[in-house]
Amino acid sequence: MHLDGVIVEWLLVLVRVIALFVITFLIVPYTVMAERWVCAWIQDRVGPNRTGPFGIMQPWADALKLFLKEDIVPHHVRKVYYVIAPTLVFLPALLTMALMPWGSNLGPMSCVLADIGPGMLVVFAVSAFSVYGIVLAGWASNSKYPFLGGVRSAAQLISYEVCIGLSLVAIFMQTQTLNLTQTVLYQASHGWLVWQQPLAALLFLICMFAETNRAPFDFPEAEQELVSGYNIEYSSLKFGLFFLGEYANMMVASMLLVTLFFGGWSLPFAPFNAPAQVWWVGLAHVAIFIAKTACMLFVYIWVRWTVPRFRYDQLMGLGWKVLFPLALVNILITAVVLGLRGGA
Amino acid sequence: MTAYDAIFWFFSLALLLCGVLVLISPNAVASGLYLVLSFFFLAGLYVLLEAFFLALIQILVYAGAIMVLFLFVIMLLDFRESRHWWRGNLLGWLGAPLAAGTLLTALLPILKRSGALAVAPEQWFEGTLENVMTPVFTRYLLPVEVTALILLAATIGGVVLGRKETKP
Amino acid sequence: MKQLTPVAFDTRMEQRDVIVTRLDAAIDWIRKSSCWPQPMGLACCAIELMASGAARFDIARFGAEVMRFSPRQSDVMIVAGTCTYKMAGITRRIWEQMPSPKWCIAMGACASSGGMYRSYAVVQGVDNFLPVDVYISGCPPRPEALLEGFITLQKKIMASKQFGNLWSPDPAPVDERLLKGPIVIRGE
Amino acid sequence: MHPAEHFWPFIMFGVMLVAAIGFSIIAVTLPSILGPRKTHNAIKDSAYECGLPAESGTPPRFSVKFYVVAMLFILFDIEVVFLVAWGVLYRKLIRPEAAGGIGWTVLIVAVVFLLILEAGHIYAWRSGALDWASWRSRPQKEPRA
Amino acid sequence: MHATIEKLKAKFGAEIGELPEFRGEFGVTVARAKILDVCRFLKTECGFDMLTDLSGVDNLGAEPRFEVHYLLYSLTRRQHLRLVVGVPADAAVVESVVSVWSTADWHEREAFDMFGISFRGHPNLTRIIMWEGYPHHPLRKDFPLAGLPAELPATAQNAGAVQPAPMEGGPFVASIGTAGATRREPRVHDTAAERDATAQQEGI
Amino acid sequence: MPDLRDMAWIDSAARAQAAADPSAERMVINMGPQHPSTHGVLRIVLELDGEEVINVWPDIGYLHRGDEKIAENMTYTQFIPYTDRLDYLAPLANNVAYALAVEKLLGVDVPRRCKYIRVICCELARISSHLLGIGCYAMDVGATTVFFYAMRQRELVHDLCETLSGARFTTAYTRIGGLMNDLPPEFLPLLQTFLKGLPATVAEIDGLLTRNRIFVDRTKNIGVLSAADAIDLGLTGPNLRASGVEFDLRKAHPYSAYEEFDFEVPVGTVGDCYDRYLVRMEEIRQSIRILHQAVERLPDGPWHVDDPKIFLPRKEKVLTKMEELIHQFMIVTEGLNAPPGEIYFSAENPKGELGFLIISRGGGVPHRLKIRGPSFVNLQALPKLCIGHMVSDMTAILGSLDFVMGECDR
Amino acid sequence: MLRPKLTFLDRLYLPQILAGMWTTLKHIPRRRFTRQYPEEKFKLLGKYRGAPVLVRNQAGQVKCVSCQLCEFVCPPKAIRLFPGQRDQAAPVEAKIEKEPQDFVIDMTRCIYCGMCEEVCPEQAIFLKKDFAIAGYKRTELQFHKDKLLELGGVHEDPICKWKNK
Amino acid sequence: MMHVGLIHYLAVSGALFALGLACIVLRRNALLVFMGLELNLNAANLALVAFSRYGGHAEGQVLATFIIAIAAAEVAIGLAIIVALFRRRATIVTDLLRSLKG
């Protein structure tokens, strides 16, 4: 291999990583803003509109404010864990971004940074890690409300992880792959999976609500009970990481939903239903993907500002007693149908 | 040294370092977290061994599930061991290396003799999901069901043990 | 509506270094644009505090609807209501748990001075134990008055020399000349 | 000796991991550089418990129920892993013998596997390990007069 | 209503004294020792199933100094009945009626807190409004509205101590027929200090 | 370590029990006074066993402002603004109740127009209080938007108050023997538009909550209070009625011309949080009904008693006539000349029975004025309601009790 | 019957949630209810009770005769009044002898109750529509006579009480 | 320096195994003992995977998969026992538990 070839290659990698970061850090703050705006609209309000034109500078003011804020590390916390916990919430979301098929390809480059074979398994494995962040945050804060919040939320996350896995098995049975790009390609040629697996889509959607701690499952954050759950003792950007992490996770959830059930970057008509050959289609694919994600995000926000919250035991009950069996039933039905079709 | 070797050394040394830290850190939570970290490096080694599926399972199950349970238990019990756990345990200090050494010396000749160490490069096996799991669901059907039975037993056992005793 | 007592605040100080002034202004702007309140709702004024968060007045327009109940994440404590002696220690405690830089708005008569409760149980003004930045008159102040108080606080933030004070936990020095009160807004 | 293409996605993933960790370190340390110096005093360092000093010296404890849930999670996580793998291979294996599959056996294996585990699930369900609200089954206590 | 009072009188005799009817309200005085029995009797026999209110009163200078007023209500008969119990200052103890109506719990604690009247047999007679350790009983007539200096509880670090509220010469209370009516009018006094002195004199 | 002096009001036995037994999953936590769901400055100390509440100690007094002491140092009229701040979610109703109490002491009867206006005041207050109560309740169980819809209508109530009295909610609108001013001419049309718009919002809230299973699951059979317990605890208002006791002072002891209105008193059947919510919703609807009748039948005529010893003379007269000027001075400086005696008057306020016990020794100042705040009494039910439930139910129960600390601590 | 029974569909969660979502969705395109405070003009309703201020009569004379009724009635005792003699050198209507030397209203105390206006026998004090008063210091909010008169301006009085005396 | 081969993996596996063993023997906190056990299992897994990779057959990895599954069950039960014991005895020092036997 030529040396400058290697350098160029790594430069490209660098560019892609940076691009990924930039896109993520453009979308996530505006997801927060979207939340604030949409909830304002739903409630007949205006929402932030005085920081910059239409308030578009608001997230930056908030973020920079957090940077410039005193970073309290109270004496009673367990320092090391206290410091690493917020990063553990944010990291998984950031890592999953690398696996997402943002588009088909841009010129010669694939839009997926790390197209790992069994991509979904990586997503599972990585997202399991936000549990650590939350548990550690609660435990390290060494105070009751955070502790209760952390443990509750951890139990919630792991319970719903099982359901997520099970609800997706039916999808994997259809697509025969764990790879996200392959899944999108399958849908590009066979139609969106949401039509073929509506139950799985619904289950997955519900699980994702729970997994991202969004209403009606927003227990760990449930302000009304635990003030603000596991992050009470966090100030400054450490709190900001939790805050952003929540929205980043929401974004990941939306992207997964789009990728797995709503055709990813594809649209059901040419020239958007096959990997791009020309650059503008590639760009359009990225745009389509982001647009679909935005729609899903809107649904998340919309639901949050509509429904009441479950009680903790009801939430766990829903996961273990309703969604779990439903997912199994769905798997069996899919298995039988596919079997009758001879696996074709 | 190729890049592969470098990465191998990095992973294995980090893995062993984490192992040592697990052993010596006085705080159970720290031990647990080092263990998680060591699982990561182990998974890295699996990747180097092209056992991709296993690497992911390793993280998913060990790091993502088993260690969460560990953390829960540590927090539930909130137990603090003495910081000087190593004192006055002479037997253990002598015994541990001894046992390990014996085991290794016993195993190595066997391995040598079996010829397992001599590998023909063309026989490499790639541990993708398909390659690993197809035999499981075609050849090893009984073990699958036995695993299920063991899991069932564990479920029942765990529920029984975790049940709240009725107060006197 | 006309403002009866105009406040000169857009003229920055001449003698200060331009760059420092710029940075000051930038940091001031950041802090003023993102003031998350700690809603210390103690009594009736808290209802108007709620109302100012609701649709008609929408304090969200100022980016201040992120009411954090955890003191660790809030910037400005809005003391809305009667602070009794029994509550004083708690209020103070929450204030101390807030990270600097932080501000305090005394909303309403009770918080500002004890108001109509000249009695044995009520602290005669939260400034007895908190450094209040802005006092808002009224019982309760209209939500508009609260917003005006908030704007007044923003003016104060804009008039403070934050840059030189970046690392200091104490409140930044304020250019007193830029802050001329009281602000009286007359309605129609 | 080892073709890098195999590992390329993983390397990319590693790059992302390093970048993300780097970002996290910056994010965690920067405020303590930029923000005001930390000050400490007894109150600031105490835990927030609605504005009062924390009640009772006992360390926080949580219900053993959480433990049971975590345990069930591990066990069913294994189930998920097996099922996911099975699901991916299903269409290939369900084909009749001739086409390279093993036919309905593969479904039967899974059904038996699921049934066994479901027995555990139902047992946990029945024995109340999945219920939080135990009060319903108990007579309500008289409140303090 | 008279029937009830007659019934009470028949049962308890001289322990019961009738109060004059005022604006359609009826009441009886009850001897301190008998209040629990009377309450129980009224609840079980006369259907006064609800204790609407319980309040202490301080008549500084009169004998007995304190009174406890019970306001009973019968949901079935839609009637109120007031019981008044005199409580001397040197032995300010009354039987608790918590065993009859559990709602008396907080009311009695409040009376204890505000007047220092004890209720024997109360399950948890502690201060309810002021904090534990507050040295005064605020609603007593000899306690000034402005308050008296006191310590805050130890949990309230950094918040100072209780200081009397400034009265600014007020409150300018005038009661018809009392001597101070003109003196308390603000126009008589020119300086705040002078006013305060007058206010102090009059013990307001 | 906790400060034991501060915990002294918890019985020592329970405290010892909580501290002992290290392997138990017991935990004592503090909820409030600065907590989003304690609606003000209520403090609740909870003892938990895992997630289950096994002991509850409410701690009040964080908003004790000394109203009763202040009342003893003021003329009757001066105290009116203080009544605003008792139940600060329904100041108009407090004003009315207080004015009626003093009028009862004085033996004064106000003209019919005044009574009708007072009914309008009471019902407006009820609507606004219930709207906020339901809004906060919904927010407590997570449905934040309901709160905003409720607040939007409440804002219109505030507009009405502003038109009526010139203040958004600390109205101080009634005077002894009358009102601060007559209904302004623009008030009635405004009220009618409000009444036209309100049912839609009520229906909206109804649609978002009443049949939503998440909400129903959170409230049904939670915090059940039997009728006997409710009476024993002295509960009043919607909380009592939710337990199935049909007791409404507007019907039982009609005041201020309530006997002329046609409305129903909703009662619950079970006495759980769901019933308390339903009763409040229905009361809003009934209030709308009463308001319609009041607007239709609002009589003309004087709106205050014409007694210069009680009600301030008209301004023009004060400015021009010596006699009126003297009356004015008398009323202001000496107060009303109340006869010696003791009265208790209570009105059906949104939160329950708001009673004033006035002991007069004659003159313009009460000897003792005891305020029976419904919230003070209702809050006593908290331990009974919460014990045995989960922590998460606490918010629902607190929300459904709909208390306000202003009148609880006074 | 107050308690509705949930139908089977209600029990499935989703229909009700969707109905709720439809309700909230309908609000998005609606006109905002918000009145954007500093920019948007609005009218205070009724006879709004803003801050109390002192007025002069048409002749430019302070109307207050320091009778102290307002000071007396003010529930929070926000008014402090220092009676003084009128400056006879500038007689406008010589029959009035008194005028406050200083008249202080502590705006941090005032509860805008309107009682002072109600009792004033001279129509000298009014609650004007100053609805928002804020300050950086407590002393700033103690309005003295000059400030109060500046805020009050002239009151066009139909009844000129002292004119003919 | 030779290229990395099977023997290197086996060496790492052996060292890891020794560490796990040390953990079991030395630490007296039952949780740490369990962690040592996990290290041992993982060491074994590493060896198995290495064998399978270099031996060109699936069995090693299949076995490793099963081991992971069983390990999960083992951890669940083991920790459940610890929790149950703790709730009775309020200690998880293994020595104390041992002393209970005699």
Ligand code: SF4
């Ligand atoms: S200022 Fe007025 S409205 Fe505000 S808390 Fe005090 S009394 Fe209530």
Ligand code: SF4
């Ligand atoms: S303002 Fe009116 S009431 Fe007050 S002192 Fe002057 S004249 Fe008298």
Ligand code: SF4
């Ligand atoms: S409005 Fe009320 S509080 Fe204000 S000065 Fe006048 S009387 Fe006093």
